[in-house]
Amino acid sequence: MSVLVNKDTRLVVQGITGSAGSFHTIQCMEYGTNVVAGVTPGKGGQKFQDSVPVFDTVQDAVDKEGANVAAIYVPPPFAADSILEAIDAEIPLVIAITEGIPVKDMAEVKARLANSNTRLIGPNCPGIITPGECKIGIMPGYIHKPGKVGIVSRSGTLTYEAVWQITSAGHGQSTCIGIGGDPINGTSHLDAVQLFNEDPQTEAIILIGEIGGTAEEEAAAFIKEYVDKPCAAFIAGRTAPPGRRMGHAGAIVSGGKGTAEAKVEALLDAGISVAETPSHMAEALFKVWNP
Amino acid sequence: MNIHEYQAKQLFESAGVSVPKGTVAQTKEQIETALSSFPSDQSVVVKAQIHAGGRGKGTFTNGFKGGVHVVSSRTEAISKAENMLGNVLVTKQTGEEGKEVGTVYFTEASDIDKEFYLAILMDRATSKPVVIASTEGGVDIEEVAETNPEKITKILIDPALGIRPYQSRQVAFSLGLSGDSFKQCVKLVSKLYDFFWNKDCSQVEVNPLVLTPTGDVLALDAKVNFDSNALFRHPDVVELRDLSEEDPKEVEASKYDLNYIALDGNVACMVNGAGLAMATMDIIKHYGGSPANFLDVGGGANEEQVENAFRILVSDDAVKAILVNIFGGIMKCDVIATGIVNAARKLEMKVPLVVRLEGTNVEQGKKILADSGLALEPADSLAEAAQKIVQLAGQ
Numbered sequence A: 001m002s003v004l005v006n007k008d009t010r011l012v013v014q015g016i017t018g019s020a021g022s023f024h025t026i027q028c029m030e031y032g033t034n035v036v037a038g039v040t041p042g043k044g045g046q047k048f049q050d051s052v053p054v055f056d057t058v059q060d061a062v063d064k065e066g067a068n069v070a071a072i073y074v075p076p077p078f079a080a081d082s083i084l085e086a087i088d089a090e091i092p093l094v095i096a097i098t099e100g101i102p103v104k105d106m107a108e109v110k111a112r113l114a115n116s117n118t119r120l121i122g123p124n125c126p127g128i129i130t131p132g133e134c135k136i137g138i139m140p141g142y143i144h145k146p147g148k149v150g151i152v153s154r155s156g157t158l159t160y161e162a163v164w165q166i167t168s169a170g171h172g173q174s175t176c177i178g179i180g181g182d183p184i185n186g187t188s189h190l191d192a193v194q195l196f197n198e199d200p201q202t203e204a205i206i207l208i209g210e211i212g213g214t215a216e217e218e219a220a221a222f223i224k225e226y227v228d229k230p231c232a233a234f235i236a237g238r239t240a241p242p243g244r245r246m247g248h249a250g251a252i253v254s255g256g257k258g259t260a261e262a263k264v265e266a267l268l269d270a271g272i273s274v275a276e277t278p279s280h281m282a283e284a285l286f287k288v289w290n291p
Numbered sequence B: 001m002n003i004h005e006y007q008a009k010q011l012f013e014s015a016g017v018s019v020p021k022g023t024v025a026q027t028k029e030q031i032e033t034a035l036s037s038f039p040s041d042q043s044v045v046v047k048a049q050i051h052a053g054g055r056g057k058g059t060f061t062n063g064f065k066g067g068v069h070v071v072s073s074r075t076e077a078i079s080k081a082e083n084m085l086g087n088v089l090v091t092k093q094t095g096e097e098g099k100e101v102g103t104v105y106f107t108e109a110s111d112i113d114k115e116f117y118l119a120i121l122m123d124r125a126t127s128k129p130v131v132i133a134s135t136e137g138g139v140d141i142e143e144v145a146e147t148n149p150e151k152i153t154k155i156l157i158d159p160a161l162g163i164r165p166y167q168s169r170q171v172a173f174s175l176g177l178s179g180d181s182f183k184q185c186v187k188l189v190s191k192l193y194d195f196f197w198n199k200d201c202s203q204v205e206v207n208p209l210v211l212t213p214t215g216d217v218l219a220l221d222a223k224v225n226f227d228s229n230a231l232f233r234h235p236d237v238v239e240l241r242d243l244s245e246e247d248p249k250e251v252e253a254s255k256y257d258l259n260y261i262a263l264d265g266n267v268a269c270m271v272n273g274a275g276l277a278m279a280t281m282d283i284i285k286h287y288g289g290s291p292a293n294f295l296d297v298g299g300g301a302n303e304e305q306v307e308n309a310f311r312i313l314v315s316d317d318a319v320k321a322i323l324v325n326i327f328g329g330i331m332k333c334d335v336i337a338t339g340i341v342n343a344a345r346k347l348e349m350k351v352p353l354v355v356r357l358e359g360t361n362v363e364q365g366k367k368i369l370a371d372s373g374l375a376l377e378p379a380d381s382l383a384e385a386a387q388k389i390v391q392l393a394g395q
Helices: A017-031 A060-067 A076-088 A105-111 A156-168 A189-198 A215-226 A259-271 A278-288 B005-014 B027-033 B074-084 B141-147 B165-174 B179-198 B228-233 B248-255 B273-285 B302-313 B332-346 B360-369 B382-394
Strands: A011-014 A036-038 A051-054 A069-072 A093-096 A120-121 A127-130 A134-137 A144-155 A175-178 A204-210 A231-238 B022-025 B044-050 B068-071 B088-090 B102-106 B116-124 B128-134 B152-156 B201-211 B216-219 B224-228 B259-262 B267-271 B295-298 B321-328 B353-360 B376-381
Touching: A011 A017, A011 A060, A011 A076, A017 A036, A017 A134, A036 A060, A051 A060, A060 A076, A069 A076, A069 A134, A076 A093, A076 A105, A076 B228, A093 B360, A105 B116, A105 B128, A105 B228, A120 A156, A144 A156, A144 A189, A156 A175, A156 A204, A156 A231, A156 A278, A156 B273, A156 B321, A156 B353, A175 A189, A189 A204, A189 A215, A204 A215, A204 A259, A204 A278, A204 B273, A215 A231, A215 A259, A231 A259, A231 A278, A231 B273, A278 B273, A278 B382, B005 B022, B005 B044, B005 B179, B005 B224, B022 B027, B027 B074, B027 B102, B044 B074, B044 B259, B068 B074, B074 B102, B116 B141, B116 B152, B116 B179, B128 B141, B128 B165, B128 B179, B141 B152, B152 B165, B165 B179, B179 B201, B179 B216, B224 B228, B248 B259, B248 B302, B267 B273, B267 B302, B267 B382, B273 B295, B273 B321, B273 B382, B295 B302, B302 B321, B302 B332, B321 B382, B332 B353, B332 B360, B353 B360, B353 B382, B360 B376, B376 B382
Parallel strands: A011 A036, A011 A069, A036 A051, A069 A093, A093 A120, A144 A175, A144 A204, A204 A231, B267 B295, B267 B321, B321 B353, B353 B376
Antiparallel strands: A127 A134, A127 A175, B022 B102, B044 B068, B044 B102, B116 B128, B116 B201, B128 B152, B201 B216, B201 B224, B259 B295
C-alpha cells in the first residue's frame, strides 16, 4: 500500500525548467515517476524533455493533465508563493524541496494550509519515495527497495544511511518521507507516524530526528499510546553547541529547549529502540522487529 | 544574524519604538563628540558593544572591570570609554577568549520606576509569532519561567492578521499599566511587532522595558536577531553585520556557501548534509574523540568545494585529523574521490585523512583513494571511519 505516493501519482513539477528542477525531474522520470506536467510562469507551451507539457500556472496543470501531487524546486524568494499557488489549485499533496525559505513566509503558508485540502511536506526536504513506484525529490533511487519499513526523517543524507542499512540487510522500505530541516514545516514526525500506523504495508517505523523543537517528543507520546508496530529512532546533534543553527534552520537548541537528550529520553520512555550511532539504525530496529 | 545593541536601538528609533537617546564612539577621538550630545551634568551609561550578554559583570583582559558603567561626569565617561575601546571583554557568554570592543555606546541614564520584560519571536509549536511579556524585567527570563511562570504572559499572533489593538492592550494590562503609560506601552508593542514582522526578525528582546517615574515607557535594552533566510530581502540589515564578531573561519566558509561552525576539538569533519554532519560529530565523540567543527558541503562536493573546505579545516591549528564522510547519491563516489585526492595534493596536506564514501560508484571511488599514495585511509562504515579517525588524532 505505502503512503501518500505510488504508481498512480500524477506529478506536476513547479520550477521544472530551472537547473535543480530539470535535473531532478529527469532522475525521477528515469525511476518511473509519472511526471504529467511542469510549471514555469512564462514558459507555458514548451515541452520538457520533448514529452512533458509545461504550463504557466498550476491550475492549468490540474485542469489539463489531472496533476494530483506537486513538487516545488523554486528558489527561496518565490517558493512560498509557489506553495500557495498549489494550495489554491487544490493539489492534495505538495512537496517543497527548496531550502532557505524565510520563516515568516512559512508561517503565512502554515496559516493558509489550515483552511485547505492540501498536505505539505517540507520545505527544505529531500522529498518522498515509495520504492519501486514513485520517487519525488532528490534522493538516490537505487539504494531503496520495496518493503515494510516506513521511514520519517528531518535529514536527507542521514535517511540514506538508514535506507542503505535496511536494504543491505535484505529488507526494504514502504515509503520514506523526508519532512525537512526547517522549524516550520507542513508534516511532522507525528503526522508521518499516524500514516504509517494505518498503512498495512508498513510493519516497522524508523524516526530520524535532530536537535530543535519538540516534534520527536510529540511523536513519542503518540507512539506510546497508540502504536503497536515496532519503532526505532536516531537523534542527531548530541554534540551540537547550544544556540547555534547547525546547518538546518530548525536545528538549534534555544533557551535550553530542543536538546538531543530530551528527545532520546522521550523516545526511550515510549519503548522506542534508540540507536547509539548513525551506523546502528537498522540494528536498533532489528532489536525490536523480527521480520 | 546578530547585531549590536546600538544598532538595534537605532532601528527601534526608526521604527517608532521609544528608546533613550544614545550616541556611539568607535575611536578615542570620537568619544568627546559622542558625549557632547548630552548635557555635561547628566548621568550617562557607558556600554561596551559586543554580541554577547553579561557585559555588566564582565572583565576586560587589561584588568578593567565591567562593560557597563553609569557615570555622572564627562571626565568619568571619557575615562571609562577609553578603558573599553579596543580592549577585550570577557563575560559569561563570550568564552574565555572574550570579544574585542570596537564600539562604545553612550546613553542617557534613565530613572527607573519599574522594569518589565518584552520579547517577540516565532513559536515553533504553533508556527505563529508570540509576544512574551512579564512584570519581572531586568532578570534572566528563563529563571522566571522556572520559578514564576504565572508572571509570564504569552500572546499568539495570527500571521495573516498581524497584532490586533486588543492584543497590544492585553500586554499593557498584563504589566499593570494605566493612563498615559498604558497608551505608550500599547503603541510601543504594536510598533515593535511591526518591526519584528517587517524586518524578518527571528527574535526581538527588550529586557528591561522600563517605566520611568514620569510615566514614560522605554526600551532600555535591545537584542535583535534576524532570520538568515530572509537577509536577501533586507540589504540594509546586511550592512549592519559585524564580521569581527564572527569566527574568521566561519566568515571564510560562508563565502563559498559552506556551512561551517567551529568547535574546540581536534578531529575535523567534512560531510554532505546537515543531519549527517551532526551525526558525524556525534559519532566521533561516541568513540572518544572531540569534533573540531561542523561542516556541511551540501550537494556541491566537487573538487573546488572540497579544496575550499580542506583549506578552512587545516587553517585550524588544533586539527590533528580529518574525517570525510560523503554519501554520494546524485554525486558519484569516483568523482568525489578524485576531488578529494586532487585537493589534498594541491594543498600538500600532511594531516591524516580518513575517507568514508558510500553510494554510486563506491568501488571505483575507493580504488582512486587507495591508489593516490596520500596519507589517506578509506573506511567502509561510518562507525569504522570514526574509530579510525579518533585513533589517528590521538597519535
